[in-house]
Amino acid sequence: MERNQSKELRLIHKKLRDNMSAEEHALKSADISRNVLALLESDFKGANIFLCFYPFGSEVALLPLYEHLLELGKSLYFPVSDIKEHTLTFYKISHIRNDFHKGAYDIMEPNNGLAPFDYENSKSENVICITPGLVFDKNLNRLGYGAGFYDRFLCDKPGIVKIAPCFTNQILDNIKAMPHDIRMDVVVTEDYQIG
Template identity: 30%
Template structure:
């Protein structure tokens, strides 16, 4: 399975890397609009902070903060391959950190996973059955295994869809998958 996943990741990475920055931003804004329509005004949202070639979550985070939704972001802990959580009140608190991911290092406001209603997850790829494939380190899969009751929303570009994604028992299905085309999967 891991050899197949590695092959699929290479294909999906190439698709994502082929996108031009202008298209990425335009499609990220469309994804943000779709997300804002399904996230309740009182929900506490855990959102990943995007790197360059991912769905840009800055517009989403700014929209949530403007609307008054509490926003929590993950901080990668390489030592034990886990995620530590922090509230984010100001986007400018984010600085590039582990793997180049923007994190509120030095400005942390500790958060508890029990505070999270909805989690927005990065995906390298997805299928129409709710399957998600990440980058391979398993940070989010471990977090979700410990916190199974969260509303799980995976976001990706439409070009990252892959029929028959190789998922195994450790892979947790999404409740929603959203692309620039809208909700492409709902549990």
Template identity: 30%
Template sequence: MKQSKQFLRAKYLDKLKKMSDHDRQKINKQLQKSLFQCEEWLHANIIGITISQTHEWETWPIIEQAWLENKQVAAPKCDPATKQLSFYLINSKQDLAVQHYRLMEPISEQTIYVRPNDLDLLLVPGLVYDRDYYRIGYGGGYYDRFLANYHHSSISLVWREQIVDELLHEPFDQPVTHLIIVN
């Protein structure tokens, strides 16, 4: 029997929040190393990526590596009225501020909007994944809406403990195109 999205969301969020700093750092380094070696990363010029929260896999080192490799970085901004994501190019932490849902998001007045399919690679956050690349995120459906019309590579960084055989998915749920999984 498949478990409900709400149950799995709570279970895996709790699991990630309770992870030791040592284990989190080890997994972060493995995920980053694997990402930086994958074809999608190597060929991407503009990367869409969230600014991670403390229980998520760290994205700031990924952002800094992208800049070192002369890639452009676009961070998402949520629109709670439409439940849509918009991405804006960022060049430093000064381009960000705490906004909707207490997330660090681009300050739209000082950053440049990026059309969805101008992103070569999209890193998609999530809490639990299945073997068909479906995911359960935080429940707003923002990434599912975005992925429905996005036509390039999307990758999620995943610790093996975040994988289940199969998730319940609805017609509007969208899988990512690749998972980078580490032990």
């Protein structure tokens, strides 16, 4: 996809998301969380490791879902961004409210001293990556924020299942993916599921 076209799509869909009322955002976020949980309970019962993103701005409000997963005894990891290298390192948290501080791009990141995610020793387990993005299509392509953090992280970890929660207004029929773009396994909105 042309860089300018990608930038324009990002701006359009971020604005759509930002323009939702607080009530609409809360209701749709709750529906998305319920749909993700139903998917996990039906198709991914054995998943115990979740790589999560901390919602920022108008992203889907997933903190209640994460708290529920912690109550179920699941292991949750959140990313720390290395801005220079454009890489992510995930760290295990045990408490949604206490284990974070404001980090890169003003996004909440895990506190120092927490255990890092070890992909090599997790290959035998079902690992789910709850993946953020600005635009998705019906072929499971994803347009992120433009820095490539998640594409770099996921490119050499084929065993990780990628689930993208988003609002229906973030879905297009088709976006042209670049060779380095990582496709999702499932996209979940308040109205339906793809994949």
